[in-house]
């Protein structure tokens with residue numbers, strides 16, 4: 001249709017992991033284990049839930065457009081000024097605001113090919129030229145991102161830890177990268193999974209640095225269990241944040257989301273339980289998966305990614321598990337056709353995944369030997 005610009009016509013609609021309810025209905029299954037979207041298996045922070053219920057009663061009132069209480073609490077927690085903090089409808093909401101605010105004329109962007117799909121969709125929708133740099137051994141190739149900088153480069157996007165590989169770049173790599181990036185280039189540093197990685201010695205927590213051209217993005221969707229409420233936050237130089245605040249939708253995040261996030265931020269026991277469940281779940285799953293002879297990418301986040309020998313086997317594995325009620329994410333849409341990602345679940349969910357996998361792997365190998373005629 002002539003009304004739709006070509007770069008929008010070419011966009012593929014975002015395909016999320018299959019909702020559990022839909023799968024249960026389609027297959028008549030009683031038990032569904034959804035490990036497809038890196039959500040918090042413990043559910044929402046209970047304090048957040050109580051605060052959200054209270055806020056619901058005020059739903060006839062618009063939210064505070066300045067999100068004063070939430071931004072003040074974030075400023076306190078991370079030792080910055082209120083003017084350095086923005087909140088939005090998920091960290092993706094803030095990402096969208098950043099592109100709308102700073103891209104101008106023939107500005108271009110750079111990122112890693114096959115990193116977070118949410119950025120890829122926003123970048124394509126912006127209609128700007130983007131240089132997608134291949135990853136090296138499932139890691140951001142930061143020196144090659146630097147080499148791609150030209151006079152038009154305006155934004156570089158990095159996710160650390162990355163989704164869907166779960167890999168991180170180190171402090172030394174980040175410092176060398178920042179030393180080479182001109183100050184006129186804005187770096188979006190997406191730390192959606194930082195809580196899971198922050199205690200590692202070589203993790204470059206961006207809040208330990210003060211680069212005027214870096215915006216850090218974080219979220220309540222993962223470690224705080226509020227993915228469904230859509231609330232994220234970001235930190236940056238007051239001039240950058242001030243301009244973002246002019247452009248963001250005035251009433252994001254919603255009243256309920258602001259209240260829930262504020263309570264979640266104070267729910268330290270919940271955060272600790274989340275991190276502990278992830279540590280034990282990750283240890284159990286990685287050991288069991290490796291024991292089944294599967295190749296894994298070592299992950300610093302709340303998911304683990306399997307490397308299958310071929311696309312056909314990756315598709316078969318995810319498809320067969322789906323029939324048994326286990327939803328993983330085949331990463332074809334991310335540009336990784338041989339990878340399948342599994343979020344860390346509750347202990348019983350992880351066990352169920354392994355049980356079903358044993359079955360599925362047996363079946364796939366029987367099919368293979370039937371085709372090849374070899375045992």
Ligand SMILES: Cc1ncc(COP(=O)(O)O)c(C=O)c1O
Nearest residue numbers: 090091092116163192219221232
């Ligand atoms: C790297 C990364 N950034 C951002 C997001 C989205 O976060 P939010 O729910 O805050 O928009 C995700 C979600 O999966 C992610 O993996």
